[in-house]
Amino acid sequence: MKAIQVHQFMELPSSLQQEDGVDAFLSMCDDVPKPSLKKQQMLVRVFACSLSPGDVIMVQGSMILMHHPFPFIPGMDICGEIVDNNGSTNFKNGDIVVASNGMSPVGGMAEFMAINESEAVILPPGVSKEHGAASSSAITSHNAVMENVKEGDRVLILGGSGGVGSAAIQIAKKHAKASFVATTSTQEDMCKDLGADRVINYKTTDWWTIEEFQRERFDVIIDCAGGRNFYGRAEKVLKTGKQGGTFVAVTAIDEAYPDCGTYWKLMKFFGTMISRVVYTKLTTRTLPNYALLMPHDEVKARKKVLEWMEQGTLKIKFDGNSSLPFTAEGVRQAFIKVGSHHAHGKVVVTIAKE
Structure with a gap:
């Protein structure tokens, strides 16, 4: 073959x-x-x-x-x-x-x-x-959104034009029924066509500096981009854990592609991951919850995603x-x-x- x-x-x-x-x-x-x-x-x-x-x-x-x-x-x-x-x-x-x-x-x-x-x-x-x-990336989007976003939530999706982000916009808006969905992307028309209420061009504007977001904070931020310590910046525009604010890391910690090429690096990676999860559980009064998305319920989510695709309520770009x-x-x-x-x-x- x-x-x-x-x-x-x-x-x-x-x-x-x-x-x-x-x-x-x-x-x-x-x-x-x-x-x-x-x-x-x-x-x-x-x-x-x-x-x-x-x-x-x-x-x-x-x-x-x-x-x-x-x-x-x-x-x-x-x-x-x-x-x-x-x-x-x-x-x-x-x-x-x-x-x-x-x-x-x-x-x-x-x-x-x-x-x-x-x-x-x-x-x-x-x-x-x-x-x-x-449809595979939409499975990740399904789990990230449906397990963390409630009806009426304000949601920010980092990296809205990628495979995971583009599906997450639609799922958050149409299926989780978020009241407001913002995203970062240079593809404004594409993201708005998918249902985003606001698109922030990350090349010209830092989302954590926008005064509107600092006044009216997000309930959930879903990080599909990674690489720039976005959790450290999220506290400026995301509710605290006590208020229900959650930062969902689709990428691993702060890296889109973590280097775990040796067992020592792998142990260091998991140590950092576990320590951040534990630390944020202890600081919910002042910091948002941190949730690292791990693969699970793949087949169940795959069936649901394909069902939405057939119904026309989820488009894969x-x-x-x-x-x-x-x-x-x-x-x-x-x-x-x-x-x-x-x-x-x-x-x-x-x-x-x-």
């Missing part, structure tokens, strides 16, 4: 170039064996694969627990057709499913992929295959308004877009048509 293979860890986006005419980091291979199936796995023919920050962490080697022998096939969020249900009583051959590879983000950028039966959800007939594959081709260059550009932190919507690669 055809598959993209990663040959060594790479620093995104600068290292994704060809060296002396040879793909040093990432290449298309035509003779990769189809994956063998373990118990409770199914084989799917992949139609589309979307990329998320977890895929970037995987190819950068920045999370030691996710290191995988080279060469490996990147990508974990797919939509495909079951060609071998491996004895499943819940799915049959020919079913079109949306699935993820869970905490092992490998296998998706290929013509065929082995998926865990427990991760699969039937694609609703009203949702395209590319949009099904792109593609970066550049289209998917990328299944070529070495197409996948290279997909990783560059996600790794740059400036993708406007989801980045999707079309693997095969019907």
Whole structure:
């Protein structure tokens, strides 16, 4: 089968170039064996694969627990057709499913992929295959919003034009029924079309300095951007924990892609994460609550997100308004877009048509 293979860890986006005419980091291979199936796995023919920050962490080697022998096939969020249900009583051959590879983000950028039966959800007939594959970030948005935002809340979403942020705007407004949703982005028209009441251009204005927000504070801030100690600035415009204010960190601590490439760095990361959560629990009178979003209830949220997509109450935007081709260059550009932190919507690669 055809598959993209990663040959060594790479620093995104600068290292994704060809060296002396040879793909040093990432290449298309035509003779990769189809994956063998373990118990409770199914084989799917992949139609589309979307990329998320977890895929970037995987190819950068920045999370030691996710290191995988080279060469490996990147990508974990797919939509495909079951060609071998491996004895499943819940799915049959020919079913079109949306699935993820869970905490092992490998296998998706290929013509065929082995998926865990427990991760699969039937694609609703009203949702395209590319949009099904792109629904993964909306699962994160669902959990971030629905577990923290109450009807009538004022909400600020940092990074509103990315895959998670663009879905979070819609979910907060249409499904959690927030009274006011602001977001940071340079894509004002896009964010307002999704339901944002106000869009702050982060290149020209620091959201924590806006007097209106300092007077009438937010109930919830959802950080989909990271990287600039936003929690430390949030106290200027976010209610305290005692008042119900919550800062939801979708990214890890203050970094979009934390460096946990060694066990020492991993221990330091988790130590910082735990200490911040504990510290904010002890200071709710003066500081907002801090909630670090961790993956959970993925299948339940996937079903709900796909239901909303079929109903038309959740739109998944593609970066550049289209998917990328299944070529070495197409996948290279997909990783560059996600790794740059400036993708406007989801980045999707079309693997095969019907």
